[in-house]
Amino acid sequence: MCSDDxxxxxxxxxxxxxxxxxxxxxxxxxxxxYLALLARLQIGRRLQGKMDPVDLVQDTFLEAHRDFPHFRGxxxxxxxxxxxxxxxxxxxxxLRHYFGTQGRDIRLERELSAEIHQSSQVLDRGLIAPISxxxxxxxxxxxxxxxxxxxxxLQEDYREAIILRHLEGLTFPEVAxxxxxxxxxxxxLWARGLVQLREMLKAPS
Numbered sequence: 042m043c044s045d046d047x048x049x050x051x052x053x054x055x056x057x058x059x060x061x062x063x064x065x066x067x068x069x070x071x072x073x074x075y076l077a078l079l080a081r082l083q084i085g086r087r088l089q090g091k092m093d094p095v096d097l098v099q100d101t102f103l104e105a106h107r108d109f110p111h112f113r114g115x116x117x118x119x120x121x122x123x124x125x126x127x128x129x130x131x132x133x134x135x136l137r138h139y140f141g142t143q144g145r146d147i148r149l150e151r152e153l154s155a156e157i158h159q160s161s162q163v164l165d166r167g168l169i170a171p172i173s174x175x176x177x178x179x180x181x182x183x184x185x186x187x188x189x190x191x192x193x194x195l196q197e198d199y200r201e202a203i204i205l206r207h208l209e210g211l212t213f214p215e216v217a218x219x220x221x222x223x224x225x226x227x228x229x230l231w232a233r234g235l236v237q238l239r240e241m242l243k244a245p246s
Contacts (some may be wrong), residue, residue: 050117057109065109069102072121075189076101076128079157082208083132086156092135101128121186129153161185163208184242191241199234202227 050068057065080094104127105112114120133150136142192200198220205216217227 047117051115054115054120062106065106068120069105069124072124072186073098073102074193075121075186076124078189078192078204078208079125079160080128080132081204082160083153083156085209088136088139091139097128097131097135100131104131117186125157126154129157160208187242188238191238194241195234195237198230199237202230203234203238206231 053064053068057068076098077094080097084092084094084097101124105124108127112120112123114123129150132153133146136149137146192203195203201220202216205211205219206213211219213224213227213231216231217224220227222230
């Protein structure tokens with residue numbers, strides 16, 4: 042049996058394919074926080090935060106609007122994968138611009154794609170698996186998107202502690218240094234943030 046979310050997704054996808062621009066905008070906006078989180082991680086690793094993830098996501102949505110007639114997928118997973126590929130191209134373009142290189146670099150795009158996929162896997166294994174129920178884990182890709190939305194709703198200190206610890210892989214002392222707090226304070230922020238995430242992901246949408 043299809044879930045309500047699946048039915049809504051299919052309905053919105055059908056409307057968007059019929060040229061409903063407003064519905065397409067709402068459909069893409071479901072993935073804003075997820076794409077911004079992935080972009081932030083790459084910018085932090087490669088550009089030391091010298092770009093705004095919001096700009097990269099906006100460029101990705103503009104291209105998705107333009108190229109949507111060419112999208113042939115039928116599922117949310119296929120749409121997310123398609124959006125991630127566009128994000129990878131935009132990240133590669135940004136890196137080329139920042140470092141003053143010319144021409145498309147397929148190797149760089151493959152490297153970025155692998156790193157972004159790994160970040161999604163870390164979300165899945167590192168946070169979703171211990172938080173969500175077995176039934177919720179049935180659709181990992183959708184759950185990853187929901188997790189990114191939940192992270193976006195957290196108090197900033199909680200969110201930063203979780204992202205730095207789980208997604209950037211910093212130790213608690215490193216997180217403490219980044220946030221300008223004590224290790225004990227950071228551990229408490231991290232623990233409280235995880236409790237709030239559990240509650241958000243368990244709550245009915």
